[in-house]
Amino acid sequence: MxxxxxxxxxxxxxxxxxxxxxxxxxxxxxxxxxxxxxxxxxxxxxxxxxxxxxxxxxxxxxxxxxxxxxxxxxxxxxxxxxxxxxxxxxxxxxxxxxxxxxxxxxxxxxxxxxxxxxxxxxxxxxxxxxxxxxxxxxxxxxxxxxxNHVLAVKGRTFDSYWAERPGQLRNTVRRKAKKNLVSTRIENQFTEEHWKDYLHVYANSWKPEEGSPEFLKTLAKQESDAGCLRLGLAYIEGQPVAAQLWTVENGEALIHKLAHLEDATKSSPGTLLTAAMFQHVIDVDHVDLVDFGTGNDPYKRDWMDTVRxxxxxxxxxxxxxxxxxxxxxxxxxxxxxxxxxx
Structure with missing residues (x-):
């Protein structure tokens, strides 16, 4: 040895x-x-x-x-x-x-x-x-x-997963989506323009100052090159109001960062974007597991089914x-x- x-x-x-x-x-x-x-x-x-x-x-x-x-x-x-x-x-x-x-x-x-x-x-x-x-x-x-909150997909489609979510969450998404104020997009490739929108949302959200924006940017570029980046962005009238940084690899989706603007909360852009991200990784990427990382934030229980x-x-x-x-x-x-x- x-x-x-x-x-x-x-x-x-x-x-x-x-x-x-x-x-x-x-x-x-x-x-x-x-x-x-x-x-x-x-x-x-x-x-x-x-x-x-x-x-x-x-x-x-x-x-x-x-x-x-x-x-x-x-x-x-x-x-x-x-x-x-x-x-x-x-x-x-x-x-x-x-x-x-x-x-x-x-x-x-x-x-x-x-x-x-x-x-x-x-x-x-x-x-x-x-x-x-x-x-x-x-x-x-x-x-x-x-x-650590995770979701084991177990072969479900997004629709079957969504049907099992709490009624209040499903009602919020249904009502806010009907108003058609929020548009969402999910980017697989890193661009400076989209990263600028991500930084704008994070800097103006309730979140504390980012520990190392350069580390996250390096991560986003690296995972983009590997085909693993999923950068979610939500807009109201062309202005970024919510942003999420996910990566997808080897059947697992990792939720690294998420934030939204406080003054846009009434339109629930963060919730609508999260639903869009879950639908993408389940129905398009066909992941087996979604991992919400560390932290015991109460809202995670609405989306996930297991705590480790x-x-x-x-x-x-x-x-x-x-x-x-x-x-x-x-x-x-x-x-x-x-x-x-x-």
């Missing part, structure tokens, strides 16, 4: 070749290009620390960044729907566990705390990572980080004195939570 780490993307790319690219990694968030752009535009003040372990053709990668003395976090932020270790080659669960344990042992030399979030569990990523680090001697604490938990793993290396107080604090917090729950 071999293990190593890289403190720059160039050397990691040289070793990985195309194994961490789109053709091999089916999830957007698992690709080296995703973390490279995220680092460039969002977290460039944190040094990347990219761990790799290998045995034969099987490899595990973990994208981390240094956030303090002896402290690493997953190289991720609010743009990530998930964060997890990435695997390539021929592997099973036993191999995965061994590869992750090798990374955990490698990390002991430079870190006393590693925090990973938002981790999924439907593929056992959280459990496997926790088990591997505990086998390597780390002390791990798992907690809930967020909620996203987890946080906080892992400490107990042989380092800097980890002792945080470990004690975690144990005490756990005792308090258990007492208050009884």
């Amino acid at each position: 071999n293990s190593e780490y890289h403190d720059n993307f160039q050397s990691a790319q040289a070793v990985a070749g195309k194994k961490l690219d789109r053709a091999v990694q089916k999830s957007l968030f698992d690709r080296l290009n995703w973390v490279r752009n995220l680092h460039k535009y969002c977290v460039s003040d944190h040094q990347p620390v990219i761990f790799r372990s290998s045995e034969g053709e099987a490899e595990a990668w973990m994208y981390l960044m240094k956030t303090g003395i002896g402290k690493y976090e997953g190289l991720a932020n609010w743009y990530n729907f998930t964060f997890r270790p990435v695997f390539t080659g021929d592997f099973d669960e036993v191999t995965k566990l061994a590869l992750l344990a090798a990374i955990a042992k490698e990390a002991r030399g430079s870190a006393h705390k590693i925090t990973l979030s938002p981790m999924p569990e439907e593929d056992q990523s959280t459990s496997l990572t926790q088990r591997a680090f505990e086998q390597a001697g780390w002390i791990a604490f798992r907690s809930k980080a967020d909620d 938990t996203r987890y946080r793993l906080e892992m400490y290396w107990p042989n380092n004195p800097m980890a002792w107080f945080p470990i004690l604090k975690q144990y005490l917090s756990g005792l308090v939570r258990r007492r208050t729950s009884h």
